[in-house]
Amino acid sequence: MLHRILKIHPNDNVLVALTDLKKGETVTYDGADVVLTDDIQAKHKFAQVPLAQGDRIIMYGSLVGKAVYDIPAGGVLTIHNVKHQVSGFQGKTQSTGWNVPDVSRWKDKTFMGYHRADGQVGTGNYWLVIPLVFCENRNVDIIKQAFLDELGFGQRDVYKSYVQQMVELYQSGNTEAIETLTLQRTEHATKKRIFDNIDGIKFLTHEGGCGGIRQDSDTLCALLAGYINNPNVAGATVLSLGCQNAQVHILEDAIKKINPAFSKPLYVLEQQKEGTETELLSQAIRKTFLGLVEADKQTRQTAPLSKLVVGLECGGSDGFSGISANPAIGHTSDLVVALGGKSVLSEFPELCGVEQDLINRCVTNEIADRFVHLMRSYARAAEAVGSGFDMNPSPGNIRDGLITDAIKSAGAAKKGGTSPIQDVLDYPEYITKDGLNLLCTPGNDVESTTALAGSGCNIILFTTGLGTPTGNPVTPVIKVASNTKLAERMPDIIDVDTGAVIAGEKTIEEMGEDILDFIIEVASGNTQTKAQLLGQDDFIPWKRGVSL
Incomplete structure (x- = not known):
């Protein structure tokens, strides 16, 4: 049975509407009736008891605001009658216990992952192509265009096909049919994949690496180091211009700090050393292809659920x-x-x-x-x-x-x-x-x-x-x-x-x-x-x- 209202925590003084409620309706919680003084949309909150100006609003058992002016029982909470307010905090004041959930159902379960030399286990097997500075974004995009379709990682552009259909209808004089033309979305690769054990080549273009404060460049290098070290990554190709704040040695130091035993293939090319764009790109593409050949030798193997690292x-x-x-x-x-x-x-x-x-x-x-x-x-x-x-x-x-x-x-x-x-x-x-x-x-x-x-x-x-x-x-x-x-x-x-x-x-x-x-x-x-x-x-x- 669908409940219409919810009180999240016993100490709360507001209720949550789980469905749309109408002004004048009477709702009952824990034996007490509340007559709604406003329409309450689903997901919104209303006062369970009368709240005077300045009263504390409690939800999830915590202070979440204060009443800007009097709110009657059954009155909806809005940005006009409630102001943000929170409790202060200090250092650790007590220790909190934990009721450990029963996980016997998953005790012997595993997942199929890519085991890395450092003990991490990936849920995927990707190759990265990364610019150290935004000046290299164009070169990264060229490598992307060269690889995706030829290796079977590209997807058919359904929107391009959609426009092509419109062009054909227009050129045939059937403009009226465009009004009712629907997009048929079907997902399939442009070609069969060449590498069975590689989930994709990913290109991490960005707008950083130079022009800002040194801390931002250092932080960017640390972030990119984390991506290269991520268990879902098999290896990486890095393009550097040469003169930017985000220097190659900063990236290399960040990788060593994360993982002193780092052993994945990592190819770094610097345009101002390589000379022509053609030489830079041909080397980057060649090294990346050979890296993919090695990465494709890795296969999924059983791994315990303790190897999961879940972001929330x-x-x-x-x-x-x-x-x-x-x-x-x-x-x-x-x-x-x-x-x-x-x-x-x-x-x-x-x-x-x-x-x-x-x-x-x-x-x-x-x-x-x-x-x-x-x-x-x-x-x-x-x-x-x-x-x-x-x-x-x-x-x-x-x-x-x-x-x-x-x-x-x-x-x-x-x-x-x-x-x-x-x-x-x-x-x-x-x-x-x-x-x-x-x-x-x-x-x-x-x-x-x-x-x-x-x-x-x-x-x-x-x-x-x-x-x-x-x-x-x-x-x-x-x-x-x-x-x-x-x-x-x-x-x-x-x-x-x-x-x-x-x-x-x-x-x-x-x-x-x-x-x-x-x-x-x-x-x-x-x-x-x-x-x-x-x-x-x-x-x-x-x-x-x-x-x-």
Whole structure:
């Protein structure tokens, strides 16, 4: 039976509408009647009890705002009558226990992955072509054009074919038929693949490497080092101009820092040393082809689930995200951790207001203190440019019920489940510790997913309530919908529908278990994510400084 309202935490003083409710209706929770004084759209919140001006708004058991003026019981919460407010935080004040979930069902399960010499296991086998500076983007694009179709990695351009059909109709004088011409989308490669054991060649063009502060160039090199070291990557070709801030030795030092025993094939070419563009490109193409020949010798082998490194991300969130999709992947994270794997919670601006809970989950005071330092430093940096975490919710978030950053954050933090926090990393540090890790990234969807892959994630879970077409070049991104309407409206981007939680058909735990089973299929190469099928290879490094 579909419930119409929900109280997320016993201490909350607001209720969530699970379906559209009309002004004047009476709803009952825990034996108490509330007469609605406004129309309440599904996903939005309303006061369970009268709230006076200045009263605290409690949701998820946390302070998420204060009343700007009196709100009657049954009154809808909006950006006009509620203001962002959160509790303060300090160092670790107590230790938090953890009820370890039962993982006996997966104890003997494995996935089929690519074993690397350093002990990491990939869920894919990709070759990278990377520019160290934006000046090399054109050369990278030329290599891309040369390789994709000839090696069978290119896809037929259905939109180009669509325009060609229109041209033919126009030239035949049948312009009227264009009005009803429909696009027939069929996915198939332009040619048969040459290499059976390579999942793709990925080209990570970007706008960095020079012109900004040195820290941004150093950070870019560290991010690219993380991608090269990612277990889903077999090897890489790097193009350098020569005079840019992001020097080759900085990249090489960053790789050694991550992995002193790094042994993957890595080909670095510098245009100002090679001479002509033709010489540079011919060498790059030749070396890359020979690298692909070697990479194709690797095959999938069984691997324990402890080799999973799962990134936890959200984008285009709605008022249901913190109720269904986010806690569902939070339970998946707990299962992965209990199995000896790693999970990574990112997006620090979307942890605003729940810091103390996360601090108390840190396993040591030192790790807790680092989280405090990173959160406060990030907040100060935002305020220095006239912004702040309170400005995080997007128009889409607000429209669908996330009216303050604190409400958004309280739901977003559910992606991290309940397990202890083993480490706190700054961008773009690489993951080394088993268990749950926190990674400092922006709330920007692509910048954050880019960071997760750069820190070593071999799978990313991405929840969305509004629909976000985001993927990653090397790490499969599993898109998890918070509601069934979205999953039915945008089936081309959604992999998993958690709307059954809202409908009362499945528990959070059951949904999280289903997601783990789906991860195993994707990690084994048996199932491609929708983002992979659409070729969504989004890559945006986080630029923290100014341009000079």
